[in-house]
Amino acid sequence: MKVGLVYDPIYLKHDTGQHVENANRLEAIVSHLEQTGLKQQLTPIKPRPATVEELSLVHHKQHISHIQEAAQKGGGWLDADTVMSSSSYDAALYAAGGAIKATELVMNGEVASAFALVRPPGHHATPRRAMGFCLFNNVAIAAEYARAEYGLEHILIIDFDVHHGNGTQEAFYDNSQVLYVSTHQYPFYPGTGSIKETGNGIAKGTTVNIPLPAGCGDTEYEQVFEQIIVPAAKRFAPQLILVSAGYDLHWADELALMQVSVSGFAQMVKTIKELADGTCNGRLVFSLEGGYNLTALAASVKTTLDVLLGNTNIKDPLGQPPPRFATPSINHLIKEIKEVHSLA
């Protein structure tokens, strides 16, 4: 069972200075994978740059040239949160291309599943603009590529980053061939992702938002996966599963207020893998989004890869969260979402 890992040092050249989304994130992950010996269990995948035509499957031409021109001028701030450098356009092409390449090898059966260890991240980038540390929407582009290249008609995107993937939602809001399912802290940045946002026209029902109160941990996420995500996914019968894998819901992450542990990620990934095995011959592609506590991020990505490889004896070096919140009850929320989406 081969598991692919997309990585290239070009991702470090997206220079964001002192920004929380910086090159140290990938360096921490890679060195942890090397030190623990996990890297040698993986099949290395060399990314290629996405073409402008591929970016255009999701993004407007003006947005693409805006990013290209900003890089030529040396970079700078695109909005209050999002900064780029002169190499960021190239890095972003390789980030989207990395997600594409991972999808290609999974579709061709060269690897069973793959993880695209890329930056800049993607899920906040909308068809028309960069935002939330994201320039181009890597996962959305990979999904459109899979539709265009392989004629897939049912693609599932699971987005467990602690923030709502507004860009991905927007890209597929009218598209019934892509089921977008997101768990996120709510209300929170970027403000979108309420239960009532379910898709438009024929795509009504193919956006499933699971807006969670702060303080949710392993138990709540397990409940959500079992009671909403798995049944919604099985009903949709995906041919490919893409995952916007953000790890900023770890309890040690300072950007948000969730309580998930490394063991919790292992359980989530196990559920996603079983879902892929049961619905689409295991075709599964992860692409990195957020995650800002370097120790938690590195351990969580390693755990994800351990589960994909079928390794047992998975360790959680950070353990369970210190008591910080009263655990919120989400039973009522789950019931409401099941009603909105007619899930038994």
Ligand SMILES: [Zn+2]
């Ligand atoms: Zn995030």
